[in-house]
Structures are given as structure tokens and as C-alpha cells.
Amino acid sequence: MKLLLQQIIQLAEQAGEAILDVYHRDITEQGIQAKADDSPLTAADLAAQQVISERLQQLTPDIPLLSEEAATTPWSERQHWERFWLIDPVDGTKEFIKRNGEFTVNIALIEKGKAVLGVIHAPVLQKTYAALKGEGALVQEKGEQYRIQVSRPAPGEAIRVVGSRSHPSPELADYVKKFPQHDIVAVGSSLKFCLVAEGSAHVYPRFGPTMMWDTGAGHIIAEEAGASVQFTGLGDAVYHRDELLNPNFIVSALH
Template sequence: MKLLLQQIIQLAEQAGEAILEVYQRDRTAQGIQAKQDDSPLTDADLAAQQVISHRLAQLTPDIPVLSEEAAATPWPERQHWQRFWLVDPLDGTKEFIKRNGEFTVNIALIEQGKPVLGVVHAPVLQKTWAALKGEGALVQHQGEQYSIHVSQPRPDEPIRVVGSRSHPSPDLADYLKQFVSYEMVPVGSSLKFCLVAEGSAHVYPRFGPTMQWDTGAGHIVAEEAGARVEFEGLGDAPYQREQLLNPNFLVSAL
């Protein structure tokens, strides 16, 4: 599995290179369009999807893939999957279009409804977070790879709360009332999981819509770094269900 993790890190970086090729184009040449749910789609989403699907078919031909940019497999078929890849080839397409760099490639391996391997790659930052069940979490950056762990706030330190840059929620204000002092850290995509995992933030409460492929990779990274990840109303196998839309959830180092 450690070899597979390194292969998926390399794959996520390759997908990131495909994304950056489109990112560096003039905005009018990025193929921006709207999907049926009015969410945006760009040539970068499709380019990354092609890279990932091709390579996963080579690496693990017997493991099915559930990806945002591929047709969703019906539940009667998915419910029998014991293992599958959960992929968002470009998480944070709105951030991509805004050109703020806060978008990621998410690749997770799910077993029995739980993530056991996950990679989150930020192409603009040239930084990759990864985790393997039972092996802890790590960061790869500028040719170096090192372990990461959540951090606890000091008594005199405000709670650092990471939130969505593109999906603000009124429910967040009620949640924040429990803290005497806090600092908001707005950021896009699954980078929010990673900030908690590496200790740059303490808690990530989500009171807005996300899909399974938005959270699978970040989930295992945060969990292996020592965070608690809880989905409202779900048990300990949140990725083995018909509904692809996630309920509210909390990622916490507190």
C-alpha cells in the first residue's frame, strides 16, 4: 500500500500539471461552461479526469472509479463495491476560475465505506498532502516529505476556524458562539481539511453542500493527522451509501 500511495501522489501531481496547462491560458481559452446543476466545468476538469482515469486503469484495473466528471454509477451497482476510487479531478473549480490558486486534485481509496488512502494535491502551491490508514499523514513540498499532525490551541490563542471561501453559511455564526475567541481562515476546496491536518487551523465546520468526492481524500488526511471527522447522522462508513450529497460535518483537532 505504501508503494500505491507514492504512485497516487505522482498521479495527482501529473493531473495537477494538466490543470496548470489550462490555468496558464487566457480565461477565454479555458473552456468554461455550466453543468446541469449550474456548477462550472472547465477544460482543466476534463484534462485532469482523463489523466487520472487512464492511469488508475493501468495501476488498478479491477478497482472501479467514482468521479465527479464521469457518469455516476447507479446505486444498485455501487452498493456491491467493496473497494473503489473516489476522485475529484479538480476540487474548487470556482477558485480556479477566480485564479486564486485554492483548488486541488482529490484521490481517495475507499474500502468498506471508509477512506484508507488519500491524496490532496494543490497544483499552484506545488504541495501535496497524503495519508495511509494506520500510517499517519504527510506533506510533500519542494522535494521534501515530512509527517504532519494537528495542533491544539494555546490557552491565550484564538481558535482558528477554517471555512469556505465560495460557500458561506449562516449556520456558521451559531456554531462560532461557543468560542470565546476565534479567528476565521477562509480558503477554498479540500485545502480546509489539510489546514487542520497540518496544524494551521483547529476546526473546520461545514454547514453547506459537499459531495462524497469533495471529502474522501481530505477525510483520511485529517483523520490520520489526529483530527476527528464526523458526518451528521452517518455512521462509521460514510462513503457506502446511495446519496452522493454529504450532510453537514465537522473536522476538529479540539
């Protein structure tokens, strides 16, 4: 599995290169379309999807794939999957279009409804977060890898709460009232999981809509770094279900 993790890190970085090829074009050349739910789809999503799906087919031909850009497999089939890849080729497409660099490639391996391997690559930041069940979490940056772990707030320290840059919510405003001292850090995509995992933030409460492929990789990375990840109304097998839309959840180092 450690070898597979390194292969998936390399794959995520290859997908990132395909994304950057589109990212650096003029915005009118990025092929922005609207999907059925009115969320944006760019040429980068499609390019990354192709790179990831082709490479995973080579690496693990017996493991099926569920991706944001290929999410048509019905539950009647998915319910029999013991293992599958959960992919978001470009998480944070709105951040991609805004050109703020806060978008990621998300790749997770799910076994019996739980994430057991996860990689989040941020192409513009040239930073890759990764984790393997039972092996801790790490960051790869500038050719070097180092371990990461959550940070507990010191007595009297302001609680750093990470929230969505593109999806602020009144529920978040109510949630932070429980902390007399707090700072809110806004960031896009699955990088919010990563900020908690590396100790840059203490808690990430999510009250807006997310899909399974938005959270699988971040889930295992945050947990392996020492955070708790709790989804409202779900048991341990978070990713074995018909509904692809996630309930609210909280990622926390406050324990």
C-alpha cells in the same frame, strides 16, 4: 500500499500539470461550461479526469472509479463495490476560475465505506498532502516529505476556524459564537481539511453542500493527522451509500 500511495501522489501531480496547462491560458480559452446543477466545468476538469482515469486503469484495473466528472454509476451497482477510487479532478473549480490558486486534485481509495488512502494536490501551491490508514499523514513539498499533525489550542489561544471562501453560511456564524476568542480563516476547496491536518487551523465546520468526492481524501488525511471527522447522521461507513450529497460535518482538533 505504501508503494501505491507514492504512485497516487505522482498521479495527482501529473493531473496537476494538465490542470496548470489550462490554468495559464487566457480565461476565454479555458472552455468554461455550466453543468446540470449550474456548477462550472472547465477544460481543466476534463483534462485531469482523463489523466487520472487512464492511469488508475493501468495501476489498478480491477478497482472501479467514482468521479465528479463520471458519477453516473447507479447505487444498484455501487452497493456491491468493496473498494473503489473516489475522485475530484478539480476540487474548487470556482477558485480555479477566480485564479486564486486554491483548488486541488482529490484522490481517495475507499474500502468498505471508509477512506483508507488519500491524496490532495494543490498544483499552484506545488504542495501535496497524503495519508495511508494507520501510517499517519504527510506533506510533499519541493521534493521532500515530512509528517504533519494537528495542533491543540493552548489555554487562552484564539480558536482558528477554517471556512469556505466561496460558500459562507449563517450557520458558521452561529457556530463560532461558542468560542469567545476565534479567528476565521477563509480558503477554498479541500485545503480546509489540510489546514486542520497541518495545525494551521483547529476546526473546520461545514454546513453547506459537499459531495462525497469533495471529502474522501481530506477525511483520511485529517484523521491520520489526529483530527476527528464527524458527519451528521452517518455511521462509520461514510462512503457506502446511495446519496452522493454529504450531510453537514465537522473536522476538529479540539479533543
